[in-house]
Amino acid sequence: MKIGFFGDSYVDVFLHNALTNQRSWAFKLLEEFESPIISTGYSGSNQFHAIQEWKKFKQSNKDIDVAIWTFTWDNRLYNSWQLNQIIFSAAAEKRHNEIREVYKNTILNPDDPEMVNNLLSAHDLYQRYVYDQTQSEFLYSFMLKWILDLPNDNKNIKFIFIPNTELANSLSKEHFHTGVLLDFAFETLSNSESEAPEPMPVNCGRVGHINNANIDNFKNLISTIIKNYKSYENKIYKVDYDKFEIKK
Numbered sequence: 607m608k609i610g611f612f613g614d615s616y617v618d619v620f621l622h623n624a625l626t627n628q629r630s631w632a633f634k635l636l637e638e639f640e641s642p643i644i645s646t647g648y649s650g651s652n653q654f655h656a657i658q659e660w661k662k663f664k665q666s667n668k669d670i671d672v673a674i675w676t677f678t679w680d681n682r683l684y685n686s687w688q689l690n691q692i693i694f695s696a697a698a699e700k701r702h703n704e705i706r707e708v709y710k711n712t713i714l715n716p717d718d719p720e721m722v723n724n725l726l727s728a729h730d731l732y733q734r735y736v737y738d739q740t741q742s743e744f745l746y747s748f749m750l751k752w753i754l755d756l757p758n759d760n761k762n763i764k765f766i767f768i769p770n771t772e773l774a775n776s777l778s779k780e781h782f783h784t785g786v787l788l789d790f791a792f793e794t795l796s797n798s799e800s801e802a803p804e805p806m807p808v809n810c811g812r813v814g815h816i817n818n819a820n821i822d823n824f825k826n827l828i829s830t831i832i833k834n835y836k837s838y839e840n841k842i843y844k845v846d847y848d849k850f851e852i853k854k
Contacts, residue, residue: 607832609636610645610663612656613676615699615807616770616792616814617647622704630814631825632674638829644670644768650807652682653749672764672832675753676792679807680746681737682730682785689714690725697729701809706841747777757784764835768829779842786838787832790845795820798852819851 611617617632629637636643645663648655656675661668683694696705706722715721757765765785769775770792778787793806796815803810812822826844831838 607639607641607672608644608670608706609639609641609672609674609832610670611647611676612645612660612693613647613674614651614656614678614682614770615647615649615769616768617674617725618649618814619643619646620641627804628813628818629821631816631821631828632814634821635828636823638825639832642669644691644806645674648695650682650698650701651678651691652684652698653678653746654684654692657749657752658686658826670763671764672826674766675768677750677753677771677778679771680738680742682772687848692727693722694729699807699809702726704809705758741845743773743777743814746773746778750774750778751781751788753787754778754781754783754787764832766841768833769822782842784840786840787842788833788845789842793818795824795847795850795852796851798847801852803840817851823850 611619611632619633619636632647635641645659648659656678660673679698685691685694693705694838696702699773712734712824713719718724724824754767757763760838766784767778767785767787767789769778769790772791772794775789775791792815796802796806796810796812799812799817799820801810801817806815816824827849831843
């Protein structure tokens, strides 16, 4: 079976595994189904980035049996220039010092020696002075609708949609019709764990932002849905948080 991931750090099969030498739930899912890595989420990215990755995948003429999407934070920034995206994504997860350390001895642009700091400042100033929640939610809702309509033209693929935020959970229910949508928010699970240092999104040190027990719990949940897809298809599945290791 071939599984593709489209989203952010919750389905990033590279970053957390590389940094910690541990396996995320998404990576363990690939192992269970003996799937190659076909596509991956990108930590700190916004929803349009995932859409662009889907388009690249479709143009590659590769095939998958299962597409797993996460719906990330609505206020994240997208940029088609990869370096800008790397820095904006780092800022979205509050990894400012980490990204400064990576590029501290590198002049990325001779005309702008302070490019990294300037991009980090641009991100933070946007969030503080430019971001408008009403407009952002309106545009974000259209992106979710675009994604949730994908099963219409990809009937050979099993789709599983996983909201990251309570906002995404609410908005996705308005547009959902085909596939499997989890009535769930990753941020709620992450924030409910005893290891949570502060509210998500943040570079919290947990592999895929959930603890080891919940890595297996969540992997097993998605595995069950895939194996019994017909029983879950075209339904909103309400996830029981009490089945996870959280603060009581």
